Amino acid sequence: MTVMAASSQLPAASQRDVVLWAEGLSKRFGGLLAVQNVSFSQYDGEILAVIGPNGAGKTTLLNLLSGVYRPSSGRLHLLGRDVTAEPMEARCHAGLGRAFQIVRPFPEMTVHENVTVGALFGKPGVSLAQARERAYDLLERTGLAAHADKEAHELTLLQDKRLEVARALATGPRVLLLDEVMAGLRPGEAQEAVELVRSVRDSGVSVLFIEHIMPVVRDLADRVVVMDQGQVIAEGTYHEVTANPQVVAAYLGTEEGLHA
Amino acid sequence: MEGRALDGSRAVVRRPDVPLRSLLPLGLFFLLALAFPFLPLGERAEYLMQIAFFTLVAGVLALSWDILARSGQVSLAHAAFYGLGAYGFALLGKVMPWFLAMPAAALLAGLISLVLGAVTMRLSGMYFAIATLAFTEVVRTIIQNLPEGAAGGANGLLVPALLGGNARAQYFLAFGILLLTALVSLAIRRSRLHHAFAAIRQGEETARVLGVSVVKYKLLAFFISSVLAALGGVLYAGKTFFINPLETFSLANSIAPLTTSIFGGLYTTLGPILGATVLRVAEEVLHNAIKNGYLVVYGLVLMLSILWLPRGLMGLLRRGKRGGDV
Numbered sequence A: 001m002t003v004m005a006a007s008s009q010l011p012a013a014s015q016r017d018v019v020l021w022a023e024g025l026s027k028r029f030g031g032l033l034a035v036q037n038v039s040f041s042q043y044d045g046e047i048l049a050v051i052g053p054n055g056a057g058k059t060t061l062l063n064l065l066s067g068v069y070r071p072s073s074g075r076l077h078l079l080g081r082d083v084t085a086e087p088m089e090a091r092c093h094a095g096l097g098r099a100f101q102i103v104r105p106f107p108e109m110t111v112h113e114n115v116t117v118g119a120l121f122g123k124p125g126v127s128l129a130q131a132r133e134r135a136y137d138l139l140e141r142t143g144l145a146a147h148a149d150k151e152a153h154e155l156t157l158l159q160d161k162r163l164e165v166a167r168a169l170a171t172g173p174r175v176l177l178l179d180e181v182m183a184g185l186r187p188g189e190a191q192e193a194v195e196l197v198r199s200v201r202d203s204g205v206s207v208l209f210i211e212h213i214m215p216v217v218r219d220l221a222d223r224v225v226v227m228d229q230g231q232v233i234a235e236g237t238y239h240e241v242t243a244n245p246q247v248v249a250a251y252l253g254t255e256e257g258l259h260a
Numbered sequence B: 001m002e003g004r005a006l007d008g009s010r011a012v013v014r015r016p017d018v019p020l021r022s023l024l025p026l027g028l029f030f031l032l033a034l035a036f037p038f039l040p041l042g043e044r045a046e047y048l049m050q051i052a053f054f055t056l057v058a059g060v061l062a063l064s065w066d067i068l069a070r071s072g073q074v075s076l077a078h079a080a081f082y083g084l085g086a087y088g089f090a091l092l093g094k095v096m097p098w099f100l101a102m103p104a105a106a107l108l109a110g111l112i113s114l115v116l117g118a119v120t121m122r123l124s125g126m127y128f129a130i131a132t133l134a135f136t137e138v139v140r141t142i143i144q145n146l147p148e149g150a151a152g153g154a155n156g157l158l159v160p161a162l163l164g165g166n167a168r169a170q171y172f173l174a175f176g177i178l179l180l181t182a183l184v185s186l187a188i189r190r191s192r193l194h195h196a197f198a199a200i201r202q203g204e205e206t207a208r209v210l211g212v213s214v215v216k217y218k219l220l221a222f223f224i225s226s227v228l229a230a231l232g233g234v235l236y237a238g239k240t241f242f243i244n245p246l247e248t249f250s251l252a253n254s255i256a257p258l259t260t261s262i263f264g265g266l267y268t269t270l271g272p273i274l275g276a277t278v279l280r281v282a283e284e285v286l287h288n289a290i291k292n293g294y295l296v297v298y299g300l301v302l303m304l305s306i307l308w309l310p311r312g313l314m315g316l317l318r319r320g321k322r323g324g325d326v
Helices: A002-007 A058-066 A088-094 A111-121 A128-141 A157-170 A187-202 A214-220 A238-242 A245-251 B002-006 B020-038 B042-069 B078-092 B098-119 B125-145 B167-189 B192-202 B204-209 B214-240 B251-264 B270-289 B294-308 B312-317
Strands: A018-029 A032-043 A047-051 A073-078 A096-099 A175-179 A206-210 A223-228 A231-236
Touching (some): A018 A058, A032 A058, A032 A206, A058 A206, A088 A096, A096 A157, A111 B192, A157 A187, A231 A238, B020 B167, B020 B270, B042 B167, B042 B214, B098 B214, B167 B214, B192 B204, B204 B214, B251 B270, B251 B312
Parallel strands (some): A047 A206, A096 A175
């Protein structure tokens, strides 16, 4: 597979810096190889989508990237540094942020306190006063400032997702991992979420996201990595990968279809 | 953006963690406690002073337990640290003056708590509780089986009376230790520790993803909590001047801080202190009123109040108010 061979080496000729480099990542659960020799690079300022049918291993890959799982083999490099052996909090300090698909606000904290946690601990040496200021800035940026004093459970789903993103951004990431942030949103809300992701990228944060909704992928992604049965089967622009016969075959017969 | 249009103020950023007004009830409690020995207590003064002393100790135990619970670690090892404080003080008191033996015993308990904290790091909920319970039994068994010359064995150990047995001086020492515990609790509330503890308690994995060094903060909670609990144990040993493993490391000493904190109001400074006061006084009153079976009534009252007051006594005090748990 030429695509994989090409991306398993750091593309030195590239104009832009690589921020995230997965090098042959595999994850085995007992007899199941959930992620198999996955390699890709993400460039600075890029929005990269990871797509694939259900069970393709996308969420497992995300868990390998954020450090929930340790890979069975392979390496992960973040901003030129090998973080394969580093725990979640160290990856956060090194510049990796993550927002969860199922929102996980701290339930007994206000919206502002939730974001303050990210700002306070995301990078070493931040004082409480600085963290509060930064948290409020992020609430303004994500349109949540009016809700700063509410408890997280009082928010709508879209606001919860904004909170999830605001809290991840508060940690000061260079790369932000988003796990199906559009899931459960109405079309109008999804459009707002797309705008939010764009504004995140425009602020200098590279975004890697998993998504099922193809129009969102088309609108947002600079580049798409397609997974099937734990492997990367294609990589390229949205139009390149959707024209790829292997990708079409992987999606055919699945419930979602490619253009769901 | 939408937010700025609706709310231009950044009041939420500047609001203090612990508003001065909310400290009023706590200050009132300490004023009353300070005045207590000077009240005309009548001929039962000695008895009342003793109850008051052990109420302060119960407050130290409950509040120190609560500090650990804030980090999501619901421990049943508090009797162990209480007991290590008592035994540490009894043994160290033989080779150094009491005012050195006291912090030394507390520090010793704090260091031992780091071992327990490291071992139970990956446990949560019921498994954590069981492991801490087992730890208490292990410590008790070790103390009990040391040579009698070392720690008194199963029979127990004589402890030199604190401050020459002067009840009023002992009371003020206990007052000071409770005040110290409350100040530590408030300092935590105002610091980054509060945010770390609350985040770990409300979602450990999420906390780690947001960069919270969970190992560090969990161990720190253990250390602070057990040092303070051990100071409570020192007070106990120095007051009763005789300790034995069965009573010192009893399950009741692990359960009491838990029920007291829940009854008073979890994750607050005033709650566990208030809970200890009300429960100790209620226990004595009931004991005097109904000699037999007072524990049944006591248990019933405790059960009903926990059912009706999910946020404890603090829920009554702060009805309708939000946040700022002091």
